[in-house]
Every structure is written in C-alpha cells, then in structure tokens.
Amino acid sequence: VIVCGAGPAGATAAERAARLGLKTLLLERRALPRHKTCGGGMPMVVGRELHEFQSDGVVECDVRHMRHTWLYKDPVLAPVNKPGDDSISLWMVQRSVFDHALAMRAVAAGADLKDAIAAKDLAVGPHGVSLRAETPGGVEETFEATHVIGADGANGICARAVNLRKNRQLGIAMEVEYPHTWGTGHESLREDVIHLEYGQMSRGYAWIFPKGDHLNVGSGFFRPRADGRGDSTASDQMKRAIYAYLDLMGLEYQPDRMKYFAHPLPVYYGKERLNTKDGRVLLCGDAAGLINPLFGDGILNAIRSGALAAETIAEGRSADYTSLLHRQMGSHLDSALRLAKVFYSATEMIYRHAIKNDAATNIAARVFCGEMPFEELLQRTMRRFGSLFLGRRRSAS
Numbered sequence: 119v120i121v122c123g124a125g126p127a128g129a130t131a132a133e134r135a136a137r138l139g140l141k142t143l144l145l146e147r148r149a150l151p152r153h154k155t156c157g158g159g160m161p162m163v164v165g166r167e168l169h170e171f172q173s174d175g176v177v178e179c180d181v182r183h184m185r186h187t188w189l190y191k192d193p194v195l196a197p198v199n200k201p202g203d204d205s206i207s208l209w210m211v212q213r214s215v216f217d218h219a220l221a222m223r224a225v226a227a228g229a230d231l232k233d234a235i236a237a238k239d240l241a242v243g244p245h246g247v248s249l250r251a252e253t254p255g256g257v258e259e260t261f262e263a264t265h266v267i268g269a270d271g272a273n274g275i276c277a278r279a280v281n282l283r284k285n286r287q288l289g290i291a292m293e294v295e296y297p298h299t300w301g302t303g304h305e306s307l308r309e310d311v312i313h314l315e316y317g318q319m320s321r322g323y324a325w326i327f328p329k330g331d332h333l334n335v336g337s338g339f340f341r342p343r344a345d346g347r348g349d350s351t352a353s354d355q356m357k358r359a360i361y362a363y364l365d366l367m368g369l370e371y372q373p374d375r376m377k378y379f380a381h382p383l384p385v386y387y388g389k390e391r392l393n394t395k396d397g398r399v400l401l402c403g404d405a406a407g408l409i410n411p412l413f414g415d416g417i418l419n420a421i422r423s424g425a426l427a428a429e430t431i432a433e434g435r436s437a438d439y440t441s442l443l444h445r446q447m448g449s450h451l452d453s454a455l456r457l458a459k460v461f462y463s464a465t466e467m468i469y470r471h472a473i474k475n476d477a478a479t480n481i482a483a484r485v486f487c488g489e490m491p492f493e494e495l496l497q498r499t500m501r502r503f504g505s506l507f508l509g510r511r512r513s514a515s
C-alpha cells in the first residue's frame with residue numbers, strides 16, 4: 119500500500135496498514151517535521167482512536183473551559199464538564215509535533231517513510247496502481263502498489279487523478295501564532311480556556327487556542343456563500359477578526375510583522391463516492407472532504423477515515439470503503455451539515471438563547487467528543503428553534 123500524505127489521516131492509515139501486516143510506504147511532499155496551518159484543537163477521544171498514543175510532550179494544553187463572545191462582548195465562561203465530572207477535555211497540540219509523532223508511530227509499526235517527495239500522478243491498472251513522484255530537485259521516481267490511500271489533504275493530487283470529488287466545497291481559515299507568556303494580558307487568557315467569537319465572522323467563527331508558548335489566534339468561513347461565489351474580501355475579514363481578538367485581550371502586535379497562515383477547508387457537503395470502483399484508490403481526511411461543517415474541525419475524522427481505509431484494504435473490502443465510511447460517520451456528518459445550515463443562518467439568535475445557557479458548553483463538548491450524537495443536538499435545536507427559524511425564513515421571503 120502507498121499512503122500519500124503524512125498528516126493525521128495518512129500517518130494513521132500507514133500505521134494501521136503496517137500493523138495489519140501490509141507492506142506500506144508513507145509518502146510525504148514536505149520534509150518532516152513540517153508546519154501545518156491549523157488550530158490544533160481536538161477532543162481527547164483522539165487518544166482512544168490512536169492505539170497506545172503517548173500524549174506527553176505532544177499535548178501542550180488540556181482545555182476544560184470555553185469562553186464564548188458575541189462581537190467580542192457579552193462573554194460567557196463555562197466548563198466543558200458537568201459539576202463533579204472530569205471526563206471531557208480538549209487537546210491542544212502544535213501540528214508539527216503531533217503529525218511528526220504520528221508519522222514516527224507509523225514507522226515504528228513497520229511502514230517505510232519517504233518525505234520531501236511529492237506525488238505527481240497516479241495510473242490505475244488491472245493489477246494495481248503506479249504512482250509517479252518527484253523531489254524538489256526534480257528527481258523522478260515511480261512506485262507500484264496494489265492500493266493507494268489518498269491522504270494528501272485539501273490541495274492534493276489523488277482525488278483529481280482518479281476523477282473523484284469533482285464538486286467539492288471549500289471553506290477557508292487563517293491562523294497566526296502569537297508568542298505568549300502565561301499570566302500576562304487579559305485575565306481570561308488561561309491555559310485551560312479556549313475562546314470562541316461568533317458575531318464577527320459570518321458563516322464561521324474566530325478563536326484563540328492556548329499552546330505551550332503561544333496563542334493560536336484564528337478565524338474561518340466554514341459555510342459557502344448563499345450565492346455560491348468566492349469572496350475576495352475573505353482574507354481581510356479573517357485578519358480583522360484576528361486583530362480584534364488581540365485588541366480585546368490587550369495584546370500588542372504589528373500587523374505587517376505577523377505571519378498569516380491560511381488554508382482551504384474541504385467541508386463535508388453530502389455523501390459522495392470516496393474510492394475508485396475497483397477499490398484500488400481510497401480517499402481519507404481532507405482529501406475526502408470530511409471536515410465537520412458545524413465546528414470546522416477535521417483531525418478526528420481524518421484519523422478515523424485513515425484507519426478505516428487501511429482496515430478495508432487488509433480485509434479485502436476496499437471496494438466497499440465508501441459505504442463502510444458512510445455507515446460509520448455519514449449520518450453524523452449529515453446531521454452536522456443540517457445543524458450548520460441552521461446555526462450559521464441564525465447565529466445571533468442561537469447565541470442569545472442557547473450558547474449563553476449554562477448547559478450549552480457541556481453539550482457542545484459532548485457532541486465534539488462524540489458522546490452526544492449530532493442527530494440528538496439537531497433534534498434539540500429543531501425542538502427549541504424550529505418554529506422561530508421557520509418564522510424568520512417566512513418573513514424573509
């Protein structure tokens with residue numbers, strides 16, 4: 119098996135494939151460790167998905183509270199757990215460190231790793247797949263395998279090479295890494311708190327995620343515009359949201375001195391085929407468009423889909439990968455998509471009447487961790503807001 123891309127999806131796929139006895143090559147375009155544009159926040163259940171994962175030295179902050187705002191005002195600081203419970207936490211990592219740890223686990227499990235070499239093309243034949251790759255110096259190499267797992271992210275080549283995901287939908291997000299000494303700045307800047315701001319960004323939110331020696335400050339658009347067109351002002355809007363957060367927190371900055379990282383978000387928009395009919399090429403993670411359309415996170419689904427892709431190959435069921443994946447996460451993602459449509463069209467109302475409630479943070483955290491299904495949150499939301507929401511739509515039309 120060739121696994122193309124050593125992010126969470128690919129590194130997990132390679133580790134699982136090697137563990138299951140498949141001869142595995144993990145191919146990565148960049149030299150590892152590499153920076154990845156990301157907030158690096160994930161539910162702690164990721165630890166359960168990764169067999170015997172050592173989180174020490176990788177997880178920099180263990181978050182227990184969320185601080186929500188509307189237009190940077192009207193704050194609510196709430197715990198992710200119910201009183202007396204301590205089971206839920208959100209892991210904060212630097213992706214360079216986390217992804218490298220996952221790639222090293224794949225190597226320890228027996229996978230070969232080749233980094234600093236980019237896949238350029240795939241050719242699927244009756245007996246397998248031939249993958250052409252090239253180093254930055256222009257040296258070409260061709261690899262042969264029975265299967266290729268395309269885990270090459272939002273800008274990869276695998277999906278295109280085999281004519282999959284032709285109608286993908288992209289959001290976009292941006293982050294800056296602001297050096298920070300804990301104990302300075304706003305009193306609510308704490309290593310166990312994430313900050314979420316909903317009013318500034320239409321169709322998304324802005325955040326501050328704590329890291330060992332810095333704050334990850336970012337913003338993103340998770341839903342497409344109603345007219346389906348691109349937005350040439352997106353970059354400026356995302357930057358403005360970041361500046362406003364830094365201002366709010368009393369942190370000084372020089373806009374032209376900061377490094378801005380922006381990257382597309384291939385958000386889930388409905389079920390689609392994610393493997394070639396012969397089961398030779400399978401897509402996972404961002405390459406498969408599995409970003410949660412409600413929260414905009416993709417690491418957990420990347421890990422889950424990478425593991426499943428490897429397992430279906432080992433079990434000789436790779437042609438059924440798409441249906442197995444949909445069985446595992448399709449209904450959750452469909453409900454998350456319906457929730458996202460409601461949430462991002464009535465965000466202020468939901469902020470005032472739900473997010474500000476005591477129980478809301480715990481519910482959001484349980485959904486994020488998979489402890490409450492998206493379906494249940496959708497039903498609760500529709501029970502609470504359905505009539506109001508339909509009323510708004512009627513009066514708007």
Ligand SMILES: Cc1cc2nc3c(=O)[nH]c(=O)nc-3n(C[C@H](O)[C@H](O)[C@H](O)COP(=O)(O)OP(=O)(O)OC[C@H]3O[C@@H](n4cnc5c(N)ncnc54)[C@H](O)[C@@H]3O)c2cc1C
Pocket residue numbers: 122123124125126127128145146147148154155156157158159160235236237238269270271272273274275290291292293336338379380381382383402403404405409414415416417418420
């Ligand atoms: C600003 C921002 C903030 C985010 N915050 C969060 C967050 O807090 N939590 C969360 O869960 N998700 C977050 N996401 C989404 C998350 O980053 C992705 O969903 C996740 O990285 C997907 O993992 P992946 O392994 O599928 O792809 P990636 O992590 O993108 O990995 C793909 C790998 O493939 C390699 N590659 C690409 N092309 C080739 C090629 N031709 N040949 C070989 N290798 C190739 C790339 O170099 C890369 O290493 C965020 C995204 C953005 C943009």
